[in-house]
Amino acid sequence: MDILNHVAQSVANGLLIGSVYALISVGLTLIFGVMNIVNFAHGEFLMVGMFGAYFASTAFGLDPLWIAPLIGIAGFLLGALVERTIIEPIIKAPQSAQIIATVGLGIILANGAAAIFGNNFLSVKTPYQGETFSLFGLHFAATFVYAAAYAVVMAVLLALFLNKTRFGKAMRATAQNRGAAQLLGIDPKRMYMVAFGLGVALVTLAGSVILPYTLVYPFIGQQYVLIMFTVVVLGGLGSIRGAIIAGLVVGVIQSLSTLLLPSELQNLPVFIVFFIALVLISGGVLSRVRNASVKLKRS
Amino acid sequence: MFNDALTTSKQHSARRVAWRVAAVGTALALTLTGCSSGGGDNSSGNGSKNVKVDEVRLGTILPLTGSTAQNGNNSLHGIELAVEQINAAGGIKSMGGAKIKLSTADATSDAAKAASAATQFLSKGEPPLAIVGAYASGLTITVARVTERAKVPLLSTGFADELTHQGYKYFFQLPPASSLMGAAQFNYAIDIAKDAGKSIDKVAIVYANNAYGESQAKALKAQADKAGKTVVLNEGYSPNITDAGPIVSKIVASKPDAIYSIAYVPDSVLLMRALKAQGSDVPIFGGTGGYITPDFVKALGDQVNDVFSITTSNPDGYGDIGAAYLKKYGEFMPQEAHDNAAAVYVFAQALEEHPTTDSTDLAKYLHEGKFDQGAAASMPGGFVDFDETGVNVNAKPVMVQWQNKSLIGVWPADIVKGKPVWPGQ
Amino acid sequence: MRSLPTSRPWRIAFYLVALAALFLAPVYLQSSYSVRILVLVCLFGAASTGWNLIGGYANQISLGHTVFFGIGAYATVIFQGTLGLSPWLAIPTGIVLAVIVALLIGWPTFQLSGHYFALATLALLPVFHIIATYWEDLTGGSVGISVPILPSGLDTLQFDTPTPFFYIAAVLLVLVMILARWVRQSVLGLQLDAIRLNPQASTLAGVNQFRAKMKALVMSAAVVAVAGSLYGAFLQFMDPDTAFSWNTTLNLVLFAMVGGVRFWWGPALGALILIPFGEFASAQLTGNLAALGQLAYGVLLILLVLFQPRGIGGLFSIVWQKATGRKL
């Protein structure tokens, strides 16, 4: 029975952390989907969200979970500003220039934070940090449960926005076919600003949500960036639903792999699955499985 | 003269062996620029007794950006504070009140940058007499290679074992090596348990798999095997984990009597929170790093109480430099800040007792002297004494414990004031 | 762009002046710190030129080339440190291992295009970093391997001053640039250009994309491995963070792009600009301002991209075209 309990606990942990991985990655896939740009500074935007949440929650004495929407809105403004200044000029530039620009942006954000906030590890203390819920003999750390709940809520809201609102539909149209969308009177410039703003809003909000269970320091972005890219690519570049499913998958793989492998190799299976999935989905099998991948291939 | 160079290089095109071109280049160098000092070798200074200078130069290389930026900056604060205190108290009196002039370089947590910074110090007009630094072992190793060649003493507060086995003559390590730290972390825990009438038979060793974690964990494992204890878990993990849940469930499942953990700040806090979340009350023995930092207690509050940790110097013995640090930086003096400050005091005292502007001469004296001024006095045993391999023979690890949110030295009894409190008693 | 035969004497003179300036550098640079920076410029300039064979010429933006660099670096340090053999033996070993890895990863990733290729190669870096950390008896784990101090000389590649090593690195850079120029003007160069400009059209023109890209990747892996081997010999220490670092990945790509990916001399130019700037930034702004040094580096990258997406090389070619009326 003990083994089954372990596996169940591990899968449960995997789903919890997986839903958070989905939340922090969905913004990246949205930006790629609409603008066809891979944002290498997405990890640093997460860090900025965490710092924002830290200072806001210590200033107002509020729990980061409550002020997460506020941080999200601030993130939207930051994203829109960055899009207007740095991203918009390079929207048509070769992929190589896009990589430099977003990498440069990441370096500025991380070292700017270090210069302003210093290098200490900051974390908030919340009443539920030590608490756990238990269900069918498994126990779940409260911080993760709340984060996962938030992720589910955000996923639903985002789905509603994209499918139901006019703006959301216009954004999906731009993602599917920029030229056609333009013919229908959708102004791509405004779309890009909103898409990048929303992408950054989502990740800064996620930063506020995950703050209770971790700490923030200027260079923490690097720890999350590889997981984010894994989730986004596994889910299919540009597919929101794909990113959510992939987030859960990555969380479970990572969690299960600590059962079977030494913790040092925890991320090895994740990256190997990432590599294989990439090659299969959009590579050699393309001609045979074309219709399955049509949704994923943007060009 | 320039044409010759051009014609030479035309015949010697790239295909010729580089060495021939080097020879030509160097020959030209001598003729073109007369006899320049060349290279970083600065044995041209003199070592006589009564040396009057207006300043002595000290270099420091630390990771001020990147993943270990916090420890780098704490170390820098310790060094700056010591230099400030020494200069305020009149500098090096035996050298006419010479002030210490500190120059710093950011190694950006990159081994190559650390070596470049060391070379930059040593090739500028007036190279420093000594260098303090590099905190992380990877950085210290590459810096030591440069300072060893340039015959400039490197005062290090890292624990890496390898540096003291290389037969270096210009490398000085104040804290005990990680093998000593690992052994003490294990043995002191057994003694403290026995002292409280408890026994430790099953141990869990969990460590961040970076250079510091790996070398100290190896020593812990060796000591546990030697003591015949059963190691129920010996698990490394990547230092930048985002969730300690899985690792802690492995620890809880192995039902140890004691947990030995070697971690930096982020992973130590994550481990503590996950241990609490999974209801573990097993005593924890940290291996310095995250366990003895101000951020640890800021993040966890009362949960830190009863947690033990090995460290290189007794915090409640930091005396006035500890108080000065608290006043200047608003948090208690972390171990790496204190040990780096001690290194500066050793440097100053060595010059005070043996004034020289020649780094080779300084290195010789550092091997001979005994240094007990300022922060060096609060190193274990009250003074720092380097043997010929550069190891501080007096360095003896100290076990500290968080008692109502402050670090108290609790073991071994002969060099500490506090008493250990067994968790849950 | 194919450099069309412009006035040959003018061009020969320019190359000779550049060669002389490079090889006489230690003479007019005096401080061994500057010579050391030049060693890094040569090594990373060579590695970036290697990356450019596939990244720039065929527009296959690989973010995994540091794997070859790390393999080369570990080969030297293991040979010289653990096995006590000459570092010169490590170089061919590093090349062979890097080429094997190149063949293994080239096959699956070359079907991918654009962002997928970049991200697939990105995943290789953490895999090799985890393996290097875990496989302790080969790589010494994260404690790494340091090479003992050996008598200076060409056989141990250890010297009292960085100058002799600089000449070796400079010869490597020159050889690699000659290779890059040869490839640029060879059959393979034209095929890679076709693949870069229009992959479908290249297939319709009978170009075997897979074979052309694989040839470029193998050459690129070998060059980057040699640069890595010399880097290992230069540092005389290697650990997973130094061997498989995200910074090296960025640098290989940035130097080529800043210098101009379409020119065989672009990456070397990028290295010559960015490495000294990076060193200068962290040397001047140290202490608590260290973060500002790195910040300046980030700002420089963005300015370069905003004002010259085609890289400095692109700027030169426009100026050159206006001056001489010919394509550079």
Place this chain on the structure above:
Amino acid sequence: MSAILRVQDLSQRFGGLHALKDVSFDIIDGEILGIIGPNGAGKSTLFNAIVGVVPPISGHVWFKDEDLVGVPPHEVMAKGVAKTSQSVQVFDEMSVLDNVAVAALLKNDSIKSAREAARGELEFWGLQSFADVIAQDLTLAQRSTLELARAMMLHPAVLLVDEVMAGLNEVEVDQMLDRMMQANRERGVTLIVIEHNMRALMRISHRILALDYGAVIALGEPAEVSKNQRVVDAYLGVE
């Protein structure tokens, strides 16, 4: 009159859509076969299936008694079945000469000899005076001709020409027709031409094949096919 290329039961499916349904026909050596059909009839899909750019789901393409299905497209080009793309695809940052030289690399192992061969091909197509011009600076007609020249540089036995007249004015169409017929006559290349310009197709084709909804509805002399009721219905649409 032996068949140089035999298409046998070629089928293609995109998800639920049957783009090609068991298409079979022979191409006679040296002929010019025109292919007509309304938009979406499967003309370009047929070409892509023949050369393997998008492999068919079933069927065979016999060429010199070897089945081309499954052979990678660049090898199909090398074996002698070349193709131009529906939207003009040239290397726009390269010179006109180098655009053709890329194809010349198939039979020349040095840049110099490839460029010489390319210069010869450009003369045939009247583009020799534009050799050093960058492809993106050409007119549409010149770019279409360039793509044809590049395909012909592979010395193919069969050339599939996909709407190369699109967007050309009358004079340019006639010039293109003359050159294609000249290539067919003098260099013996068999041409299969997809074209919406009926006047041009009627003038050039020896035979016409009509496709509708992925199936062959007519094959024969141009005059005969143009009167075929099913073809007329396909074009004018039946209530």
